Amino acid sequence: MRKSVIFSIIVVILAIIIAFIFDSGSDAQYTSSSERERGVSLLYDTLRYMDYPVRANRRPLTHETDLNDVYIIIQPQSPRITPEIAQEMLGWVENGGRLIFLTTYYPYTEIDYEIKSEGTEIERHFTFYSHGSGEVVTGNARNITNIRLYENSRDGQTIE
Numbered sequence: 001m002r003k004s005v006i007f008s009i010i011v012v013i014l015a016i017i018i019a020f021i022f023d024s025g026s027d028a029q030y031t032s033s034s035e036r037e038r039g040v041s042l043l044y045d046t047l048r049y050m051d052y053p054v055r056a057n058r059r060p061l062t063h064e065t066d067l068n069d070v071y072i073i074i075q076p077q078s079p080r081i082t083p084e085i086a087q088e089m090l091g092w093v094e095n096g097g098r099l100i101f102l103t104t105y106y107p108y109t110e111i112d113y114e115i116k117s118e119g120t121e122i123e124r125h126f127t128f129y130s131h132g133s134g135e136v137v138t139g140n141a142r143n144i145t146n147i148r149l150y151e152n153s154r155d156g157q158t159i160e
Helices: 002-027 041-049 083-094 110-114 146-151 154-159
Strands: 070-074 098-103 120-122 126-131 134-140
Touching: 041 146, 041 154, 083 098, 083 110, 083 126, 083 134, 110 134
Parallel strands: 070 098, 098 134
Antiparallel strands: 120 126, 126 134
16 A cells, blocks of 8 residues: 555655646747747748748758748847848848748847848837848747747738
């Protein structure tokens, strides 16, 4: 009897530890897979619901990326956006791509520093740039988190 109680307690503790380990990954901020307050799954799921062909992508945006795609880059961590990477991304935009680049450093993103045209402020949270044949929208990533969009969908509609 005593062994079965101890075994049950160990199984419960292991289950809690395993659940904690696997659940901690879903708490990543600004990711399309996170349903937590600072995740962005609401934006991702809404775009999918609206029949946009959305997918999470880990490949870098380069001049060879399909111009028909719209890239939404939110709070990039790795690789860190350097002036060279920003120029590569802006080269793609210049050829007709559409980039939405959102960080918590807004309005001081590397894209804002590298783009040479004057932007138009939209709803105090975003800046729109016409760049070559394409478009760039920069903004504050905090405004499109699940909790913010749940409270007010206006910012999500703005970047649409």
